[in-house]
């Protein structure tokens with residue numbers, strides 16, 4: 001599995017704002033939006049383009065556009081804070097939704113929403129979720145995508161735990177990972193250390 005840790009001072013500063021326990025909900029959401037911009041920008045670096053003629057006010061020249069705009073899939077709730085910025089960068093992208101809430105005691109993913117196109121065999125798919133902890137929620141999401149024919153999947157996560165990276169790899173699914181950090185690991189509550197807490201709660205308040 002290909003893993004790309006975005007190494008950039010601006011990304012590191014935004015991640016620091018998100019980690020900081022003193023950042024309020026609005027500050028956290030704003031930093032997540034800006035960091036999503038950087039992660040998606042990096043994730044799309046090698047996206048195939050097609051060339052077409054475009055008329056400037058002066059001449060005709062070669063323009064480019066994405067050959068195959070992706071499907072964006074935010075994992076609710078926390079992934080909602082990433083989708084507006086990703087859509088702004090990719091105005092032709094379609095958006096599907098998956099809702100999963102981790103069980104606090106078992107740490108297993110509990111799915112509650114699935115709204116996806118029937119056939120994903122034609123789309124690159126970008127899954128948006130700030131946190132990859134045990135990997136259970138991401139692997140469940142990717143199971144859904146693969147069942148609909150997806151073969152080109154990118155997980156865009158702000159923070160990943162080594163355990164989550166290993167789970168993604170072990171799933172054997174066709175996925176690559178873009179993240180701003182691979183942290184130390186998980187604590188006894190399966191929270192990422194040092195992490196940033198509960199990314200859903202920090203944007204929207206406790207469930």
Ligand SMILES: O=P(O)(O)OC[C@H]1O[C@H](OP(=O)(O)OP(=O)(O)O)[C@H](O)[C@@H]1O
Nearest residue numbers: 077078101102131133134135136137200
């Ligand atoms: O890798 P895992 O161990 O599955 O944990 C990661 C999941 O936990 C968080 O969601 P959460 O269940 O807290 O739901 P929320 O977004 O509604 O807060 C996060 O946004 C991921 O979806």
Ligand SMILES: O=c1cc[nH]c(=O)[nH]1
Nearest residue numbers: 133191192197198199
């Ligand atoms: O650290 C963690 C782990 C799971 N979900 C979160 O939001 N944060």
Ligand SMILES: [Mg+2]
Nearest residue numbers: 198199200201
């Ligand atoms: Mg949460």
